[in-house]
Amino acid sequence: xxxxxxxxxxxxxxxxxxxxxxxxxxxxxxxxxxxxxxxxxxxxxxxxxxxxxxxxxxxxxxxxxxxxxxxxxxxxxxxxxxxxxxxxxxxxxxxxxxxxxxxxxxxxxxxxxxxxxxxxxxxxxxxxxxxxxxxxxxxxxxxxxxxxxxxxxxxxxxxxxxxxxxxxxxxxxxxxxxxxxxxxxxxxxxxxxxxxxxxxxxxxxxxxxxxxxxxxxxxxxxxxxxxxxxxxxxxxxxxxxxxxxxxxxxxxxxxxxxxxxxxxxxxxxxxxxxxxxxxxxxxxxxxxxxxxxxxxxxxxxxxxxxxxxxxxxxxxxxxxxxxxxxxxxxxxxxxxxxxxxxxxxxxxxxxxx
Amino acid sequence: xxxxxxxxxxxxxxxxxxxxxxxxxxxxxxxxxxxxxxxxxxxxxxxxxxxxxxxxxxxxxxxxxxxxxxxxxxxxxxxxxxxxxxxxxxxxxxxxxxxxxxxxxxxxxxxxxxxxxxxxxxxxxxxxxxxxxxxxxxxxxxxxxxxxxxxxxxxxxxxxxxxxxxxxxxxxxxxxxxxxxxxxxxxxxxxxxxxxxxxxxxxxxxxxxxxxxxxxxxxxxxxxxxxxxxxxxxxxxxxxxxxxxxxxxxxxxxxxxxxxxxxxxxxxxxxxxxxxxxxxxxxxxxxxxxxxxxxxxxxxxxxxxxxxxxxxxxxxxxxxxxxxxxxxxxxxxxxxxxxxxxxxxxxxxxxxx
Numbered sequence: 001x002x003x004x005x006x007x008x009x010x011x012x013x014x015x016x017x018x019x020x021x022x023x024x025x026x027x028x029x030x031x032x033x034x035x036x037x038x039x040x041x042x043x044x045x046x047x048x049x050x051x052x053x054x055x056x057x058x059x060x061x062x063x064x065x066x067x068x069x070x071x072x073x074x075x076x077x078x079x080x081x082x083x084x085x086x087x088x089x090x091x092x093x094x095x096x097x098x099x100x101x102x103x104x105x106x107x108x109x110x111x112x113x114x115x116x117x118x119x120x121x122x123x124x125x126x127x128x129x130x131x132x133x134x135x136x137x138x139x140x141x142x143x144x145x146x147x148x149x150x151x152x153x154x155x156x157x158x159x160x161x162x163x164x165x166x167x168x169x170x171x172x173x174x175x176x177x178x179x180x181x182x183x184x185x186x187x188x189x190x191x192x193x194x195x196x197x198x199x200x201x202x203x204x205x206x207x208x209x210x211x212x213x214x215x216x217x218x219x220x221x222x223x224x225x226x227x228x229x230x231x232x233x234x235x236x237x238x239x240x241x242x243x244x245x246x247x248x249x250x251x252x253x254x255x256x257x258x259x260x261x262x263x264x265x266x267x268x269x270x271x272x273x274x275x276x277x278x279x280x281x282x283x284x285x286x287x288x289x290x291x292x293x294x295x296x297x298x299x300x301x302x303x304x305x306x307x308x309x310x311x312x313x314x315x316x317x318x319x320x321x322x323x324x325x326x327x328x329x330x331x332x333x334x335x336x337x338x339x340x341x342x343x344x345x346x347x348x349x350x351x352x353x
Numbered sequence: 354x355x356x357x358x359x360x361x362x363x364x365x366x367x368x369x370x371x372x373x374x375x376x377x378x379x380x381x382x383x384x385x386x387x388x389x390x391x392x393x394x395x396x397x398x399x400x401x402x403x404x405x406x407x408x409x410x411x412x413x414x415x416x417x418x419x420x421x422x423x424x425x426x427x428x429x430x431x432x433x434x435x436x437x438x439x440x441x442x443x444x445x446x447x448x449x450x451x452x453x454x455x456x457x458x459x460x461x462x463x464x465x466x467x468x469x470x471x472x473x474x475x476x477x478x479x480x481x482x483x484x485x486x487x488x489x490x491x492x493x494x495x496x497x498x499x500x501x502x503x504x505x506x507x508x509x510x511x512x513x514x515x516x517x518x519x520x521x522x523x524x525x526x527x528x529x530x531x532x533x534x535x536x537x538x539x540x541x542x543x544x545x546x547x548x549x550x551x552x553x554x555x556x557x558x559x560x561x562x563x564x565x566x567x568x569x570x571x572x573x574x575x576x577x578x579x580x581x582x583x584x585x586x587x588x589x590x591x592x593x594x595x596x597x598x599x600x601x602x603x604x605x606x607x608x609x610x611x612x613x614x615x616x617x618x619x620x621x622x623x624x625x626x627x628x629x630x631x632x633x634x635x636x637x638x639x640x641x642x643x644x645x646x647x648x649x650x651x652x653x654x655x656x657x658x659x660x661x662x663x664x665x666x667x668x669x670x671x672x673x674x675x676x677x678x679x680x681x682x683x684x685x686x687x688x689x690x691x692x693x694x695x696x697x698x699x700x701x702x703x704x705x706x
Contacts, residue, residue: 046584046585047585048583048584048585048587049544049548049556049560050541050544050545050556050557050560050583051537051540051541051544052540052541052543052544053540053585053678053679053680054585054679055585055586055587055679055680055681055682056673056679056680056681056682057585057586057682057685057686058681058682058683059683059684059685059688102673102681155672155673155676155677157672157673157676158672159671159672164669164671165667165668165669165671166671174672176672176673176677176679178677178679182673182677182678182679183677183678183679184404184676184677184678185677187404187405187406188403188404188405190405191402191403191404191405192403195402203402203403204403207402207403230401230403231399231401232399232400232401232406232407232408232410233408233410234401234408283671283672283675283676285672285675285676285677287676303676305675314518315518316517316518317670318512318517318518318519318636319508319510319511319512319527319529319636319638320409320455320508320510320529322636322638322658323508323510323537323636323638323640323656324508324529324531324535324536324537324538324638325406325535325536325537326406326407326408326409326529326531326535326536327406327408327409328408328409328411328455329408329409329410329411330411330412331412332410332412333410335412
């Protein structure tokens with residue numbers, strides 16, 4: 001399944017750590033020599049009976065490392081004089097259990113994914129080969145976490161930028177294994193199921209065909225993927241990236257689709273930087289089918305959105321969004337699509353279907 | 354219904370404006386002499402078929418007034434040399450249609466509520482008599498907007514603080530008349546309906562009784578109202594204020610309940626300022642029954658929450674909250690309740706029931 005070389009080890013406090021190397025290099029054998037112990041505190045899942053939703057209460061996270069100076073970055077590789085979360089002196093991609101998790105024990109899992117050992121890089125600056133390794137990592141973790149009895153949904157994502165609350169600037173993403181299907185993907189499954197029952201057709205196929213047919217909101221496309229601003233975008237700059245072949249999740253992507261994903265992903269992030277001023281803050285969120293249910297209904301796709309509505313201006317979630325869950329978007333999706341389309345290095349032309 | 358004196362007029366571009374005076378003073382007769390015309394642009398409601406929700410697209414709002422200097426504040430009363438949105442040279446409370454609305458025409462309405470003509474005041478600094486007028490205003494608007502055929506839900510709220518994106522510092526709130534029942538109150542109705550079917554009891558009555566019985570999360574209380582941090586709070590500092598007598602909406606509150614609401618509301622805001630450092634940014638959101646449906650199921654209550662998680666630190670909505678709708682709260686609700694309880698001018702003791 002995974003093209004990258006995978007080496008599993010454990011940190012000093014027992015947490016799992018996995019190296020994924022673009023190509024086979026020297027073996028990964030360094031040992032974590034820190035004196036750290038397993039944290040006793042565990043997050044708690046609480047149910048809100050009035051709004052019908054689960055909330056994670058993780059009081060211990062207030063202590064987590066907050067914007068440390070570069071020389072104290074816990075995501076850089078270890079050096080002779082300094083031990084970090086990663087024992088090796090260099091790495092390609094590394095995954096490990098979060099020391100301050102929102103989900104832990106037998107109620108889910110939180111993992112950190114470091115995209116590069118270069119502290120000053122960003123996802124957008126990675127070479128396509130490295131992005132391909134990251135895609136393989138997401139697929140690996142989706143499969144591995146999906147085998148656990150306590151995990152129902154695997155969410156791979158990246159929060160990028162201090163404006164979105166990122167506490168560590170080193171390029172990294174996260175993977176959450178939730179012990180339930182979260183509300184938004186659950187609602188997507190309901191919508192797709194109802195659509196199939198009412199029309200006999202697949203909802204995600206129809207959305208993709210309609211956007212490719214109309215073209216006005218398409219931002220970029222290649223042989224396997226199309227990136228577009230959805231008609232009812234919630235965020236001023238929001239792009240959805242759909243594969244042309246409908247699949248339930250990341251592990252189902254073929255090698256060629258993973259390569260072309262790397263290329264369109266980098267293209268989309270580059271456009272965000274160009275339109276919103278680098279570095280653009282964003283959330284990149286993978287929606288995939290739950291591990292055991294709704295496999296035929298929720299089709300894999302990526303949603304990337306920025307909380308910036310213009311250079312220097314943020315979109316805030318206030319009363320209507322937070323309390324009513326009604327989003328107000330001050331930028332017309334067609335306008336955002338036009339700006340993102342024109343910002344690209346090459347005009348976005350839909351590839352063959 | 355309304356204790357305050359109500360005077361209706363129109364602005365130069367045809368928008369409605371209403372004065373609500375604490376007591377009868379000189380008549381409100383000033384005329385809007387500005388040369389302004391009705392704006393041609395209208396917000397658009399778009400449906401997201403994949404997530405099953407409505408999004409408001411309001412492109413024209415990008416132009417709205419953003420943090421003007423005090424001498425250019427459009428919410429201050431007019432003066433001899435300057436015409437604002439309010440023609441009179443002074444006012445108590447005033448309500449008018451938003452010039453840059455998210456909902457307009459025959460698809461809802463957005464109103465601005467100015468709480469005082471004192472630019473440098475805040476809701477928390479209002480005298481209780483003025484808060485009582487504001488409560489009467491909310492009740493008046495709930496009834497008036499509820500009579501319109503295109504409005505299904507009336508939402509009274511205040512966004513306070515630049516950290517939540519407020520563009521005008523003059524003390525004001527907003528009222529949205531939505532042409533549909535928004536997702537969160539709709540879900541509350543589903544939860545309450547299911548609870549009644551399964552147990553024969555009212556969900557909101559049970560939550561209130563349980564919090565008053567346990568007491569550990571109660572922040573303040575008086576004869577008619579109890580303020581508590583909910584067990585599954587989404588925000589680090591979040592307080593729900595429930596009336597002891599279950600009612601569907603603000604118009605159903607008795608005069609005595611309106612007075613005691615003014616007192617507990619000011620108490621809660623004062624505690625937010627003390628714990629989070631004045632001025633605390635917050636959203637204060639009224640949940641009430643929809644205009645025509647679910648009248649017996651959604652019980653009136655206020656939810657106040659801050660996006661500050663400690664003085665100088667903000668809670669951000671990143672991947673888990675925005676994309677999955679799973680909230681992570683880094684402050685235990687019991688801890689937040691303890692801090693807010695201790696911060697009060699008087700120890701919060703539950704009043705008689």
